[in-house]
Structures are given as C-alpha cells and as structure tokens.
Amino acid sequence: MSLQIQPAVSLKGLNTFGIDVRADRLVEAQSQAQILEALALAESSGWPVLVVGGGSNLLLTGDVHGLVLRIATRGIRQLAEDGGPVIIEAEAGEPWHGFVQHTLAQGLSGLENLSLIPGTVGAAPMQNIGAYGVEIKDVFHGLTALDRHSGELRDFTLADCAFGYRDSLFKHEPGRWLILQVRFALSRQSQLHLDYGPVRQRLTEQGISAPTASDVSAAICSIRREKLPDPAELGNAGSFFKNPLVSANQADALRLDYPGLVAYPQAGGEVKLAAGWLIEQAGWKGFREGDAGVHRLQSLVLVNYGNATGAQIHQLALRIQADIHSRFGVLLEMEPNLY
Ligand code: FAD
Numbered sequence: 001m002s003l004q005i006q007p008a009v010s011l012k013g014l015n016t017f018g019i020d021v022r023a024d025r026l027v028e029a030q031s032q033a034q035i036l037e038a039l040a041l042a043e044s045s046g047w048p049v050l051v052v053g054g055g056s057n058l059l060l061t062g063d064v065h066g067l068v069l070r071i072a073t074r075g076i077r078q079l080a081e082d083g084g085p086v087i088i089e090a091e092a093g094e095p096w097h098g099f100v101q102h103t104l105a106q107g108l109s110g111l112e113n114l115s116l117i118p119g120t121v122g123a124a125p126m127q128n129i130g131a132y133g134v135e136i137k138d139v140f141h142g143l144t145a146l147d148r149h150s151g152e153l154r155d156f157t158l159a160d161c162a163f164g165y166r167d168s169l170f171k172h173e174p175g176r177w178l179i180l181q182v183r184f185a186l187s188r189q190s191q192l193h194l195d196y197g198p199v200r201q202r203l204t205e206q207g208i209s210a211p212t213a214s215d216v217s218a219a220i221c222s223i224r225r226e227k228l229p230d231p232a233e234l235g236n237a238g239s240f241f242k243n244p245l246v247s248a249n250q251a252d253a254l255r256l257d258y259p260g261l262v263a264y265p266q267a268g269g270e271v272k273l274a275a276g277w278l279i280e281q282a283g284w285k286g287f288r289e290g291d292a293g294v295h296r297l298q299s300l301v302l303v304n305y306g307n308a309t310g311a312q313i314h315q316l317a318l319r320i321q322a323d324i325h326s327r328f329g330v331l332l333e334m335e336p337n338l339y
C-alpha cells in the first residue's frame, strides 16, 4: 500500500496526556517497507522525524514540525522452542498489553508483572519498562533496530542494550535507533515474582494460593486499575519522575528528619527513594492549577484535566522538581520524553 501522508494533524489523540498540538504531517506505518519509505521521503524533503508508538511516555510542549512517524506494524511469532526458553518476537507496533496477554494465552510466563502498561512493544526497550519488580531486561532476548545514521539494520543482544533502571542505550542516543522487532525469552515453567507491593496480598484476598502467571496478570491489572488514572479518562503519562537513587549516607541523614522515609536498598549499595512519597510529603498530592495537576491518589502522576498545554505540565514539573530539591536535597529526573 502506498504511503498515506496526513497534513496538519492534531496529535491530541496520539499522546496519552491528551495535549492538543499539531504536526505538520503524520504517517502511520503499517509495514517495515512503509517505515523505510517515510524516512527516505523525510530525508529527501529535509523534514525532522518524530517516531511515536502509543504516545504514553511523551510530553509534547509545542507543535511538531516535520513528520510524525507512528509505528503501527503488527505481528507476533514464535521463533524457537527446544526444551529451553521459548523465543517470541513481536513487531514494534504491537500494543504492549495485548502482546503480554497473547504470551499468557500461549501458556508462557515472564511478562505477567508488566501487564496493563500502555504503549507499544517497540518503545518498551527505550526505558526498559518495569513494574512490580520485573523489567523487560529480565526476559529480553534481542531486538532488531534500524540505525537512522547509517541506514543499516542491527541486531542487539541483552548486553548491547545497556539496560538500567528506566534506561537503555537507545535513550542515550535519541533519534538514532528505530526499533523494528523485539524478542523475549519466555518460559513454560512459571517463576513468579509475587513479593512486590500488594501482589501476594491481592492474590490471597482472591483465595488464590497457587497462582498461575495469568492469575498474577489479573491481580496486577486490578491493582493498577484502582491506583492509576486511565488516560482515556484523565490525560497522563504514568509516573512523571523516576525514583531517585541516593547514597546510603544521604538516605540515613534524610531518615533522621523524616522517620517515615520510603527507601529501598539496592544491590549496588545505593538506596532508591520513592519519589511519590517525597512529592506527597511536600504537599503536592492533588494540587491543581488550571488544567495541570498532580493526581489525587498517586503523586508521581501529573495529569491534564482537559486543556492543559505541554508547557503548563512542564512548568508544574519544574516547580515540583525545584521544591523537592530544596526540601530534601534530591534531584528528581523526569521520565517522559519531552518534545
Ligand atoms: P511513546 O510515548 O510513543 O514513545 C516514547 C519514546 O520512545 C519516544 O522518545 C519515542 O520517540 C520513542 N519510540 C517509540 N517507538 C519507538 C520505536 N519503535 N523505536 C525507537 N523509538 C521509539 N512505564 C513503565 O516502565 N512501567 C509502568 O508500569 C508504566 N505504567 C504506565 C501507566 C500509565 C497509565 C501510563 C500512561 C504510562 C505508563 N508507563 C509505564 C510509561 C509508558 O507506558 C511506557 O514507557 C511505554 O513503553 C511507552 O510506549 P509508547 O509506545 O507509548 O511510547
């Protein structure tokens, strides 16, 4: 099918914050050939390109000049099963949660804790998505990406991706890598991760003592639906700040002033602080100015009540960042990608 270029498009429906900015042009690429064709056209026309998937980790602060390339490629296939892990490959445009549900329906375990995360498979490696004690790096097998600098395809192993906490090589080389397919090593024998937050408790409440991976997925979906705003009803991009890592000494010093400090020691000796707790202590929970606000149940989530601009959300984030720094001496890093 030939490339459909939509001129002067509102991006309101293409980012979960619901920010109403315009793109000069939009292409929804359904195949790898269309992705390559769109990039070649942009190159020859001198248009900058913004790649988007589900738009759930973006903050758009102004109109987008050039081309928005929405990755809408679909396909899931099993590559190998020879007694060890089952290798499943998905095209970048597959919706993440649908992909997780597909693997569970095949009797495969590994992605259940990552249920109900919005967005696409192709964006998942960008920040090594994680939830409830599991990150994609734990079950990652490989990916294929287009190097937009050289035009060549490259296969990445786990080690190549330099995954960290909400971090990867791809995040450090913005605009260079366009992820086309991602592969996961999943298992027919469940090794469930239940000891994080309220997961085990929720299963117990449901009377489930020997859960399957699908039970864990359902429990996590129910917890998430209770706590997190649905972007279809209230614009947001999930957690707006990463949980900061501080030294053990700094955590001890903070605990003297704040005995209730929520802190998790990490393997490397650092301590992870719950950014949401810091923001709540500082009194921001439920704050609203115009249509930009901090969610009333989860202070880590900034929300758009309707007509906030990306710049207003960004201003609010900067104010929170400065306040947390002055109160606690901790610099919060923003998680969504700003454009
Ligand atoms: P987009 O927002 O479209 O893009 C994000 C970035 O990736 C952009 O820089 C974009 O240019 C780039 N990109 C997109 N596709 C590609 C591609 N194929 N190749 C190269 N670059 C690409 N995140 C978590 O880690 N854990 C959670 O539990 C979680 N929960 C969330 C809950 C809610 C309610 C919301 C709204 C968000 C949540 N997120 C969470 C954040 C977000 O869903 C994830 O980061 C998700 O992976 C983003 O996918 P996307 O397709 O929407 O990416």
Ligand code: NAP
Binding pocket: 130, 131, 132, 133, 195, 196, 197, 198, 227, 228, 237, 238, 239, 240, 243, 264, 274, 275, 276, 298, 300, 335
């Ligand atoms: P929560 O369960 O209320 O926990 C608050 C914070 O404490 C979380 O940020 C989590 O860190 C940390 N935490 C809790 N138990 C922990 C443990 N046993 N070991 C280490 N750290 C622990 O968090 P929530 O807001 O409801 O979110 C639940 C999960 O979904 C979290 O993993 C969170 O990261 C993920 N989530 C992510 C986004 C996003 O946009 N990135 C949005 C919604 C939910 P971690 O965040 O490091 O796990």
